[in-house]
Amino acid sequence: MLKKKTAVLFVEPDGTSTKRMQVPTFVVTHWKKVLCSFITLTAITVLSVVYVVKQRTSEKYIKVYDQKINKLKAENRLLELDEFNNQLTTEEIKKSFNSIDSAIDRINQKMKKRGLKEIKMNPNMGGPVEKGEDDLAELSVFYKKQLEDLESKLDGLPLGRPHHGRVTSPYGYRRNPFTNRGREMHSGVDLKGRTGDPVKATATGKVTFAGWKGAYGYVVMVKHKNGYETRYAHLTRTRVKKGQAVEAGDIVGLLGSTGRSTGPHLHYEVLLHNRKLNPSKYFSL
Template sequence: MLKKKTAVLFVETDGTSTKRVQVPTLMVTHWKKILGSLVVLIAIAVFSVAYVVKQKTSEEYTLAYNKKIDLLNEEKRQLEKEGFNSQLTTDEMKKSFNSIDSTLERINKKMRTRGLKEIRMKNAGGPVENDDEDLVELSLFYKKQLKNLETKLDGMPFGVPHPGRITSPFGYRRNPFTNRGREMHGGVDLKGRVGDPVRATAKGKVAFAGYKGDYGYVVMVKHNNGFETRYAHLTRTRVKRGEAIEAGEIVGLLGSTGRSTGPHLHYEVTQHDKKLNPAKFFYF
């Protein structure tokens, strides 16, 4: 069918020149159908390209949108988690502050049973009802107060300077040399062996270290709050006057110098030059 040709003559508008072209007769006969088919094919092609572009663009937007949604959801979960942790931290801080107050009250109760002055933290006490913004300031307040408490406790002579048993308690006793009459015993005697280490019961500064009358070799240590401890009848001292010492540090070696009937440690505690019963400080 395509072998059969038909001549088509093209004439210029002025009719002066012509051009003859041979085309298949089928195209001339059915040119309307062919043209319509071309238009349809072009339209299908255009719509197909537009659809593909639209689908691709839509998928990209969908992916971007979904990523943004996921990011927002993650941020939301993080904020909720932070909010929960913040609330948890706030609750824990409040419990901690209440616990500090309770602990302080227990300490003071033990202080009262030993006839000692209570340790008070100014403005402390009661349940915590502060806003979250105030918790930082409250935390700093407690930190400062607890530091002051620690300093005070450092200067209090708690514990024993030697683990030996008490052979002569604080108070009036029969004269150990004559076994007659009574005398005031201003400390406690702790049994031990010559050369046993004697340790300071609190942080302080050595006021005296050497030989002193009935005390024999003695170490006297001044502490905070007007306290002073004395370690007497030593065979030798291990510290010097003016030396700063820590609780538990060895101040001398147990002996039997001075007014002594045998190896032991004579231990005294005073506050503002008033002698106290050292046994009250042995167990806290």
């Protein structure tokens, strides 16, 4: 079909021939169809190129938008997580401060048993505090730990009075109460009272001795934490047994005048690592 050729002569406006060209006869005969086919093919090619370019551009933009959307979703999740953590932190702060209140209540109960003043918050303190929740959480944990340490120390520290009577003979050197002559070392304090008055332990501990012991008469000895020991002497009777655990404020015996005694009173001693101390220094916090 394309083997047959037709000569095509190109003529200038003045009638002179400039160029001659051989083209397939089919093209000359059906030039309209060929032209339409060429135009159609060109249009299809252009449209295909436009489609491909548009498709690639769309994919690029879709990818960019997807990245932005994913980033926004991630930021939104972080905001939700932060909000959740803030709520959790707030709840933890509330629980921590409630624990602090509970610790103070427990400490005050123990102070009350010993006849000591309760811990109170100062009503004249206050003012704006520019702290975030993280600071408050850290502060509440700090105070909770401090109170727990204080409570633990209070349990084993012989604080307060074992009896409410006045001191009739302090710790230190004194005249012999029987001969009223010479000097002797008084290793505790004497608290005046009536026979049968309750005598209370001043700290949590374990009874190491309860019974008669020479000049002490009937005496109760209690071991506490951190090397402390307390002794309650001249009792008319003991109310605890060896090996028994006692809490601060528990009655360990009844006041009397047994042993080397001039009358009804409590002889009270405080020892630290077997060294006798002045009990009066432990009568208040």
